[in-house]
Amino acid sequence: MENLDWTSLGFNYMKTDFNVRYEFIDGKWSDMQITSDEYIKMHMSASCLHYGIELFEGLKAFRGVDGKVRLFRVEENAKRLRSSAERLCLPVPTIEMIVNACIEVVKRNERFIPPYGTGASLYLRPVMFGTTAGLGVKPAKDALLVVYCSPVGAYFKGGIKPMEVIIDREQDRAAPRGTGDVKVGGNYAASIMSGEKAHQMGYSSVMYLDAAEHKYIEECGACNFFGIKDGKYITPKSQSVLPSITNKSLRQLAKDMGLEVEERRIPVEELSTFEECGGCGTAAVISPIDKIYDVDTKETYTYGSEVGKVSLELYTRLQDIQYGRAEDTHNWCTIVM
Numbered sequence: 242m243e244n245l246d247w248t249s250l251g252f253n254y255m256k257t258d259f260n261v262r263y264e265f266i267d268g269k270w271s272d273m274q275i276t277s278d279e280y281i282k283m284h285m286s287a288s289c290l291h292y293g294i295e296l297f298e299g300l301k302a303f304r305g306v307d308g309k310v311r312l313f314r315v316e317e318n319a320k321r322l323r324s325s326a327e328r329l330c331l332p333v334p335t336i337e338m339i340v341n342a343c344i345e346v347v348k349r350n351e352r353f354i355p356p357y358g359t360g361a362s363l364y365l366r367p368v369m370f371g372t373t374a375g376l377g378v379k380p381a382k383d384a385l386l387v388v389y390c391s392p393v394g395a396y397f398k399g400g401i402k403p404m405e406v407i408i409d410r411e412q413d414r415a416a417p418r419g420t421g422d423v424k425v426g427g428n429y430a431a432s433i434m435s436g437e438k439a440h441q442m443g444y445s446s447v448m449y450l451d452a453a454e455h456k457y458i459e460e461c462g463a464c465n466f467f468g469i470k471d472g473k474y475i476t477p478k479s480q481s482v483l484p485s486i487t488n489k490s491l492r493q494l495a496k497d498m499g500l501e502v503e504e505r506r507i508p509v510e511e512l513s514t515f516e517e518c519g520g521c522g523t524a525a526v527i528s529p530i531d532k533i534y535d536v537d538t539k540e541t542y543t544y545g546s547e548v549g550k551v552s553l554e555l556y557t558r559l560q561d562i563q564y565g566r567a568e569d570t571h572n573w574c575t576i577v578m
């Protein structure tokens with residue numbers, strides 16, 4: 242794309258050339274439809290608008306050092322999309338349908354894939370929702386799955402910068418047997434208000450605790466949480482945490498680096514014992530945390546404004562695979578072209 246300043250891109254929607262769709266009507270999926278229309282015509286009584294029967298995914302394609310374009314762990318996103326669809330009683334697309342749609346979107350929008358070295362990437366957003374018109378609360382019979390993309394900038398411009406977060410018990414993100422472990426819009430709607438409170442207090446995001454007891458760490462904004470101490474990578478185990486694909490990858494890389502990996506409950510007090518901690522997710526890979534402020538107890542946990550050694554190595558190893566600078570020994574990348 243001429244005239245596009247890749248280095249100044251943020252995380253915003255930008256119109257690209259094509260998006261890809263599948264419709265589920267009369268009990269069956271349509272063939273893949275390719276369109277340049279950004280809009281959807283929908284009945285005002287569609288189930289997604291009233292009862293939140295909606296789910297989405299987020300993944301990235303990277304232009305590598307060798308000029309090739311890699312989609313990172315697209316099958317994992319496809320599996321998670323399927324589990325979200327099952328949870329909402331929506332029709333469940335096949336892995337193949339989802340992966341093919343992602344590949345098609347990348348290929349059709351090649352001119353929007355940021356060049357290597359800019360830190361930017363092509364973000365893919367699969368989104369699916371129930372479209373059946375009605376008034377009663379019941380499963381949607383019809384659905385639409387759209388996969389679109391947008392070029393996004395490097396999360397950290399000018400080096401990784403640690404963030405400051407607050408622990409706030411006023412609102413919960415997800416209940417123990419709710420929908421926290423799937424990627425549905427309702428979880429994000431529930432988090433908007435506490436996120437705004439954090440911003441108004443000058444913090445980047447909220448660290449959510451378990452909704453039953455408010456004793457254990459769950460997630461950090463729209464990121465999973467991890468802590469490092471005594472040669473261990475420790476991350477919360479909970480039925481209301483979204484299974485992050487970045488976290489899954491970091492757990493593997495941590496093992497490759499000789500760290501022990503623990504998935505277990507993490508009580509809030511344990512925060513004082515971590516040498517490093519951070520959030521992880523597709524957007525930033527790792528967002529190190531330098532300060533956590535507990536609004537209720539007034540306790541402050543600090544980790545220093547420098548990125549920790551282990552976090553930096555994990556970050557570098559993952560990005561090296563995404564950009565084709567290191568061998569993809571775990572077979573995480575799909576080379577699209």
Ligand SMILES: Cc1ncc(COP(=O)(O)O)c(C=O)c1O
Pocket residue numbers: 299460462463464465483484485486487488521522523524
């Ligand atoms: C609530 C939440 N947790 C964790 C993550 C990180 O997941 P992933 O690594 O698959 O992007 C995300 C982003 O997708 C998220 O929205």
